[in-house]
Amino acid sequence: MNLWIWILVACLLSYLTKLAGYLVPARLMENPRMTRVAGTLTIGLLASLTAVNTFSSGQALVVDARLAALLAAAVALWLRAPFLVVVLAGAAAAALARFLGAA
Amino acid sequence: MEFSKSPAARVGLSIAVATGLYGVSFGALSVASGLDLLQTMALSLLLFSGGSQFAFIGVVGGGGSGAAAMSASGLLGIRNAVYGMQMNAMLRPRRWRRFAAAQVTIDESTATATGQSDPLEQSRGFWVAGIGIYVLWNVFTLVGALLGNALGDPAQWGLDGAAVAAFLGLLWPRLKAREPAAIAVVCALVTLLAVPFVPPGVPILVAALVAGLLGWFSFGPSREGLEPDVEPYPSEGRP
Numbered sequence: 001m002n003l004w005i006w007i008l009v010a011c012l013l014s015y016l017t018k019l020a021g022y023l024v025p026a027r028l029m030e031n032p033r034m035t036r037v038a039g040t041l042t043i044g045l046l047a048s049l050t051a052v053n054t055f056s057s058g059q060a061l062v063v064d065a066r067l068a069a070l071l072a073a074a075v076a077l078w079l080r081a082p083f084l085v086v087v088l089a090g091a092a093a094a095a096l097a098r099f100l101g102a103a
Numbered sequence: 104m105e106f107s108k109s110p111a112a113r114v115g116l117s118i119a120v121a122t123g124l125y126g127v128s129f130g131a132l133s134v135a136s137g138l139d140l141l142q143t144m145a146l147s148l149l150l151f152s153g154g155s156q157f158a159f160i161g162v163v164g165g166g167g168s169g170a171a172a173m174s175a176s177g178l179l180g181i182r183n184a185v186y187g188m189q190m191n192a193m194l195r196p197r198r199w200r201r202f203a204a205a206q207v208t209i210d211e212s213t214a215t216a217t218g219q220s221d222p223l224e225q226s227r228g229f230w231v232a233g234i235g236i237y238v239l240w241n242v243f244t245l246v247g248a249l250l251g252n253a254l255g256d257p258a259q260w261g262l263d264g265a266a267v268a269a270f271l272g273l274l275w276p277r278l279k280a281r282e283p284a285a286i287a288v289v290c291a292l293v294t295l296l297a298v299p300f301v302p303p304g305v306p307i308l309v310a311a312l313v314a315g316l317l318g319w320f321s322f323g324p325s326r327e328g329l330e331p332d333v334e335p336y337p338s339e340g341r342p
Contacts (some may be wrong), residue, residue, distance in 0.1 A: 006170060007146060007159070008178060010150055011150040013173065014155055014177070015186045015206060017180050018183045018184065018186075019205040020184045020251035021208065022108030022208075026188055036327070038181045038182040038185045039327045042179060042277065043277050043314065044286055044289075045314065047159045047274055048290050048310035049157070050310070051290075051292075052295075053161055053263070054267045056165060057123050059302070069265070070267050072269070074271060076268075082121065086267045086269075087266070087269050088267045090265045091264050092261060093264055093265075095259065095260055096261060
């Protein structure tokens with residue numbers, strides 16, 4: 001139940017963020033720094049989420065089948081595969097590595 | 104020009120199909136992260152911003168708190184305010200249309216509109232891509248969630264590997280130069296250094312702080328990091 005509250009807060013926050021672009025006068029929001037920070041935040045958070053989902057298990061750092069997924073996804077992206085194929089490559093690599101005995 | 108011959112509407116439709124389809128992966132990964140079907144659908148219907156939705160379930164799936172998940176998703180959504188500002192200036196929506204436009208203001212609808220030069224085409228591109236993605240993203244989220252529920256043990260099917268691939272897939276189009284790649288490497292390293300010392304979910308917020316400071320104090324192309332996950336105009340390049 002607790003998670004529901006955070007889901008709804010996240011949804012509200014997302015809508016208000018989008019709406020702010022339309023309702024807040026542009027002269028108050030439009031500055032190159034804001035645009036730049038929005039961009040670096042996006043890069044930093046996605047890189048961080050990639051790292052955490054690959055190497056963390058709770059508060060421990062581990063190397064397991066997910067590393068194979070990361071490498072397979074990188075190869076698929078390098079070959080300009082569409083997003084869904086990249087995701088399937090990641091799943092297949094992790095499942096295969098686990099089948100072959102990786103943790 | 105007739106709507107049926109509109110180049111922007113055509114681009115909008117094809118981007119809607121490409122983006123909507125990967126709602127399958129979001130739905131499946133969301134239930135694998137421990138959200139139920141209704142919670143998964145709430146994120147796609149109400150939050151509706153791919154990266155932020157993946158961030159939310161990525162934090163929860165890694166054992167992070169709801170508050171950390173909400174923070175990561177909120178920070179990742181800040182770029183939508185920048186898009187909203189651009190679309191407001193470009194399309195000047197009035198009354199209720201503003202509130203509808205806000206909900207479908209995401210990477211792809213913005214990119215589809217900004218790729219056109221004629222005002223009518225800009226408007227068509229935005230609305231066709233925005234509404235098209237909204238409908239298909241939700242349909243395919245539902246398909247993915249039902250599929251994920253049917254699969255059973257997520258690890259056996261490599262769904263944790265699918266999550267890794269999804270985040271790399273979202274990051275990849277934003278790494279077109281050395282400088283954004285350097286930001287990505289720094290933030291990934293900061294995250295891993297923080298993992299043993301703080302509760303799950305918090306390392307991502309530490310990386311966000313570093314990324315924000317790097318953006319605030321360094322100079323770079325202002326559009327960096329604001330590339331769409333699926334490029335509407337792949338052969339022509341971004342204007």
